[in-house]
Amino acid sequence: MSGHEQFEPEIKKFRWLLSQGYISPKELEFYSNFYEIQLTTIINFEGKEILTPLIIIARPSRFDSIRKQLPQAEIADPYSKKFPLVSLISLEKFINSLVNLKIPFYFFSVWLHRSYDNVPQSGLILLSKLISIANSSYKYIIKSYNIPSSSEESELPAELEKIICHFKKTLGEKYSCDDNDWWKYNLWHKSSATSTATNITITRKEIEKLALKYNVSPICLQYVIMYNKNPCHLSSFLLLEIKSQLSSS
Numbered sequence: 001m002s003g004h005e006q007f008e009p010e011i012k013k014f015r016w017l018l019s020q021g022y023i024s025p026k027e028l029e030f031y032s033n034f035y036e037i038q039l040t041t042i043i044n045f046e047g048k049e050i051l052t053p054l055i056i057i058a059r060p061s062r063f064d065s066i067r068k069q070l071p072q073a074e075i076a077d078p079y080s081k082k083f084p085l086v087s088l089i090s091l092e093k094f095i096n097s098l099v100n101l102k103i104p105f106y107f108f109s110v111w112l113h114r115s116y117d118n119v120p121q122s123g124l125i126l127l128s129k130l131i132s133i134a135n136s137s138y139k140y141i142i143k144s145y146n147i148p149s150s151s152e153e154s155e156l157p158a159e160l161e162k163i164i165c166h167f168k169k170t171l172g173e174k175y176s177c178d179d180n181d182w183w184k185y186n187l188w189h190k191s192s193a194t195s196t197a198t199n200i201t202i203t204r205k206e207i208e209k210l211a212l213k214y215n216v217s218p219i220c221l222q223y224v225i226m227y228n229k230n231p232c233h234l235s236s237f238l239l240l241e242i243k244s245q246l247s248s249s
Contacts, residue, residue: 016141019107019135019141019142019143041085043070043072043086045069045070045111046069046111048145050109050111050145051107051109051143052085052086052108052109053083053085053086053087053105053107053108053109054085054086054087054108054109054110054111055076055083055087055089055094055103055108055109055110055111056070056073056086056087056088056089056111056113057089057090057091057094057110057111057112057113057116058088058089058090058113058115058116059090059091059113059115059116060088060090061115062113062115063075063088066088066113067088070086072084072085072086073086073087073088074086074087074088075087075088075089076088076089076093076097078093078096078097078100078102081102081103081104083103083104083105091116091119091123091187092187092244094110095126095127095130095163095187096183098130098134098140098167099130099163099166099167099170099182100170101139101170101171103140105140106139106140106141107140107141107142107143108140108141108142108143109142109143109144109145110131110142110143110144110145110147111144111145111146112127112144112145112146112147113146114146119187120187120188122156122157122160122187123160123187123188124147124148124150125150125154125156126156126160126163126164126187127144127147128144128147128148128149128150128154129150129154129156129164130163130164130167131144131147132149133164133167133168133171134167137171139171159182159184159185159186160185160187161177162177162178162179162180162181162182162185163179163182163185164177165177165178165179165182166179166182184237184240186240186243204218204222207221207222207225210242210245213245214238214241214242216232216234216238217232220232220234221234221242224239224242225242225246
C-alpha cells in the first residue's frame with residue numbers, strides 16, 4: 001500500500017477541516033509535510049494565497065496573460081481528463097466537466113477570472129448551485145473564489161435547471177426532473193448562436209480558423225456570423241458549438 005493510499009482517510013479529514021475553515025492553508029501544509037505526503041501546495045494569485053489544485057475559469061483569449069503571472073498554469077483538456085494542478089478552462093467547459101464528473105480531484109479551488117465579469121446573474125447562480133451540490137456530495141470539496149453564493153430558492157431559467165438536474169442524476173441521486181438535451185443550454189441569454197455572433201467583431205482570419213476547426217466552408221460560416229443567415233444549412237448543434245466558442249473567446 002502506497003503512502004498516499006495509507007493516509008487517504010486523513011487526507012479527506014484535513015480537506016474537510018480546511019473547507020469548513022477549521023484549519024488554515026499553512027496548517028494544512030504542516031500536516032502534509034508531517035505525513036510525508038504531497039497533499040497540496042499554496043500559490044499566490046491575484047494577491048491571495050490559494051491551495052492547489054486550482055482551476056481558473058477564464059476566457060481563452062486571456063490564457064496567455066494568466067500564464068505570464070503563473071508559468072505553471074496549463075490549459076485543461078476535459079476530453080482526456082487532463083487537469084494540471086493549475087488549470088485554465090473556459091466557463092462552459094468547466095460546467096460540462098463538473099457536471100459529467102470529469103474533474104479528477106477530490107479537493108480543488110476554483111477562481112472565476114475577471115474576464116468573465118459580464119456573466120449574467122443566472123450564470124453566477126448556476127455556478128454557485130453546482131458548487132453547493134458538489135460540496136454536499138461525497139465526490140468533491142470545492143473552495144470557490146469570486147463566485148457569490150446563492151440561496152436554494154434562487155430561480156434559474158428552465159434550460160439551466162436541466163444542468164442542475166443532470167448533475168444530481170450523475171451523482172447518483174434519485175431525482176425526478178427533465179435533463180433532456182441539457183448540454184444545449186445558452187448561458188448568455190441569446191436566442192441562437194447566430195444572434196450572439198452578430199454582436200461580435202470578428203476578422204476574416206478568425207472566421208477561417210473557426211471554419212477549419214469545425215470543418216465547414218468559410219463562406220458558409222461568414223454568412224452565419226456576419227449576416228445571421230444559414231444558406232448552407234449547418235446543424236443547430238454545430239451553431240450552438242460555434243456560439244459557445246465565440247462567447248468564450
